[in-house]
Amino acid sequence: xxxxxxxxxxxxxxxxxxxxxxxxxxxxxxxxxxxxxxxxxxxxxxxxxxxxxxxxxxxxxxxxxxxxxxxxxxxxxxxxxxxxxxxxxxxxxxxxxxxxxxxxxxxxxxxxxxxxxxxxxxxxxxxxxxxxxxxxxxxxxxxxxxxxxxxxxxxxxxxxxxxxxxxxxxxxxxxxxxxxxxxxxxxxxxxxxxxxxxxxxxxxxxxxxxxxxxxxxxxxxxxxxxxxxxxxxxxxxxxxxxxxxxxxxxxxxxxxxxxxxxxxxxxxxxxxxxxxxxxxxxxxxxxxxxxxxxxxxxxxxxxxxxxxxxxxxxxxxxxxxxxxxxxxxxxxxxxxxxxxxxxxxxxxxxxxxxxxxxxxxxxxxxxxxxxxxxxxxxxxxxxxxxxxxxxxxxxxxxxxxxxxxxxxxxxxxxxxxxxxxxxxxxxxxxxxxxxxxxxxxxxxxxxxxxxxxxxxxxx
Amino acid sequence: xxxxxxxxxxxxxxxxxxxxxxxxxxxxxxxxxxxxxxxxxxxxxxxxxxxxxxxxxxxxxxxxxxxxxxxxxxxxxxxxxxxxxxxxxxxxxxxxx
Numbered sequence: 001x002x003x004x005x006x007x008x009x010x011x012x013x014x015x016x017x018x019x020x021x022x023x024x025x026x027x028x029x030x031x032x033x034x035x036x037x038x039x040x041x042x043x044x045x046x047x048x049x050x051x052x053x054x055x056x057x058x059x060x061x062x063x064x065x066x067x068x069x070x071x072x073x074x075x076x077x078x079x080x081x082x083x084x085x086x087x088x089x090x091x092x093x094x095x096x097x098x099x100x101x102x103x104x105x106x107x108x109x110x111x112x113x114x115x116x117x118x119x120x121x122x123x124x125x126x127x128x129x130x131x132x133x134x135x136x137x138x139x140x141x142x143x144x145x146x147x148x149x150x151x152x153x154x155x156x157x158x159x160x161x162x163x164x165x166x167x168x169x170x171x172x173x174x175x176x177x178x179x180x181x182x183x184x185x186x187x188x189x190x191x192x193x194x195x196x197x198x199x200x201x202x203x204x205x206x207x208x209x210x211x212x213x214x215x216x217x218x219x220x221x222x223x224x225x226x227x228x229x230x231x232x233x234x235x236x237x238x239x240x241x242x243x244x245x246x247x248x249x250x251x252x253x254x255x256x257x258x259x260x261x262x263x264x265x266x267x268x269x270x271x272x273x274x275x276x277x278x279x280x281x282x283x284x285x286x287x288x289x290x291x292x293x294x295x296x297x298x299x300x301x302x303x304x305x306x307x308x309x310x311x312x313x314x315x316x317x318x319x320x321x322x323x324x325x326x327x328x329x330x331x332x333x334x335x336x337x338x339x340x341x342x343x344x345x346x347x348x349x350x351x352x353x354x355x356x357x358x359x360x361x362x363x364x365x366x367x368x369x370x371x372x373x374x375x376x377x378x379x380x381x382x383x384x385x386x387x388x389x390x391x392x393x394x395x396x397x398x399x400x401x402x403x404x405x406x407x408x409x410x411x412x413x414x415x416x417x418x419x420x421x422x423x424x425x426x427x428x429x430x431x432x433x434x435x436x437x438x439x440x441x442x443x444x445x446x447x448x449x450x451x452x453x454x455x456x457x458x459x
Numbered sequence: 460x461x462x463x464x465x466x467x468x469x470x471x472x473x474x475x476x477x478x479x480x481x482x483x484x485x486x487x488x489x490x491x492x493x494x495x496x497x498x499x500x501x502x503x504x505x506x507x508x509x510x511x512x513x514x515x516x517x518x519x520x521x522x523x524x525x526x527x528x529x530x531x532x533x534x535x536x537x538x539x540x541x542x543x544x545x546x547x548x549x550x551x552x553x554x555x556x
Binding site for chain 2: 039058064073076083088215225232242350351354
């Protein structure tokens with residue numbers, strides 16, 4: 001008996017240590033200097049908590065448990081190591097969905113068990129299951145969209161009413177399970193409804209809004225984990241889940257704010273639908289050759305480079321840095337201008353540029369760099385579109401009106417490297433491309449950067 | 460037992476901690492931090508292990524197994540991806556000096 005009590009104390013003490021390591025780990029991750037150590041602290045916490053959990057009294061099925069951990073761990077390890085830096089966002093969505101699914105599975109086992117949890121814990125189990133299941137299927141849809149497996153934003157009339165009814169049906173079924181103690185069939189229906197809800201919620205959301213959605217699901221998974229933690233009386237799950245839930249909610253708001261939109265707007269409005277005909281752009285796009293661009297940049301005083309998702313897709317970051325070094329050797333002042341939502345996640349561009357070896361001191365935020373555009377000889381835009389669209393400043397009828405943008409149109413010359421003439425991810429025409437001082441360099445980002453390198457070298 | 464107001468207090472305090480930790484983070488660290496917090500909720504693995512460990516029926520065993528599999532994926536994948544991202548940050552930092 002006393003042995004069991006001391007075993008429990010050991011488990012509780014280890015969870016306490018794990019919770020502290022998680023919090024300090026996250027704290028360290030919030031500064032560039034200590035970030036690397038932060039993940040190691042949090043990782044140590046995870047190892048301690050997992051190992052000690054094998055010691056729980058009255059448990060069995062260890063072979064199954066080890067097998068599941070082994071398969072899941074190896075698959076995730078392999079995919080995480082192998083994935084290209086540009087594909088990070090969808091991997092985060094995938095792993096996050098797995099966490100939500102695990103929380104839903106815990107809820108399912110608890111509810112199937114037929115044990116009476118009482119009103120409070122029953123409600124928490126059902127809520128955690130609902131949120132976890134939505135996060136699971138929603139994150140998988142987000143993964144499929146970013147991976148390019150699902151191209152269309154699936155919409156139909158009355159979709160929001162449909163989603164609302166679906167949510168209501170799920171909540172009513174969940175309420176029934178708590179109050180009346182539902183049988184297995186009811187629980188199955190409940191989880192199916194929640195899974196479908198996650199899919200129908202995410203389907204209509206456009207790819208440009210995906211970072212916000214992934215961050216939201218990240219926060220939701222945290223919350224689901226915390227709720228299931230209360231049901232299982234597991235302090236490590238409660239604290240880690242709640243911290244992530246709160247941190248993730250704040251992060252989601254920061255991202256939505258950077259796009260000048262509310263979270264409700266991201267979730268419930270079909271982006272770009274109403275702005276279809278508005279804001280006709282006049283003029284024509286004027287093409288230019290790489291050789292001319294090379295001359296312009298090589299003899300400029302100041303060049304500002306604005307990277308976007310197109311650079312990530314083309315894997316052009318290494319070539320861009322090589323080009324930057326060449327220009328810097330010639331005495332050109334080269335700086336990178338990063339929009340907060342450039343790419344598919346905040347900081348996405350910073351990660352890629354860091355990978356290529358671009359030092360911090362030439363990478364600038366929107367606020368810092370915007371006043372410099374009027375003095376720049378060349379603004380080179382690589383695969384960015386909506387974040388430099390001046391329509392956001394001028395046209396109140398545009399769906400992106402009011403979004404803070406990089407003022408690339410104020411530069412003396414603007415060069416846009418772009419694959420084709422189509423509109424950007426949001427489907428909005430970019431007025432910048434039609435301006436008098438804008439030239440279009442058509443081609444793949446990496447191929448064009450290589451050409452520019454060769455041309456600059458040949459000068 | 461963690462219940463009633465004790466549970467509420469823990470929930471509230473942990474929520475404040477989460478809010479504080481993210482509060483003054485530069486935008487460049489948003490992605491790694493999202494990835495890092497994604498890793499931290501991989502602690503769900505521990506709960507899934509307990510659920511599987513106490514499962515009796517075949518249905519419970521199957522769901523518990525799926526739960527542990529998914530939880531392990533969340534924890535391991537979250538760690539690997541975050542670590543890879545932050546590694547690049549450090550190397551560029553050092554190159555800077």
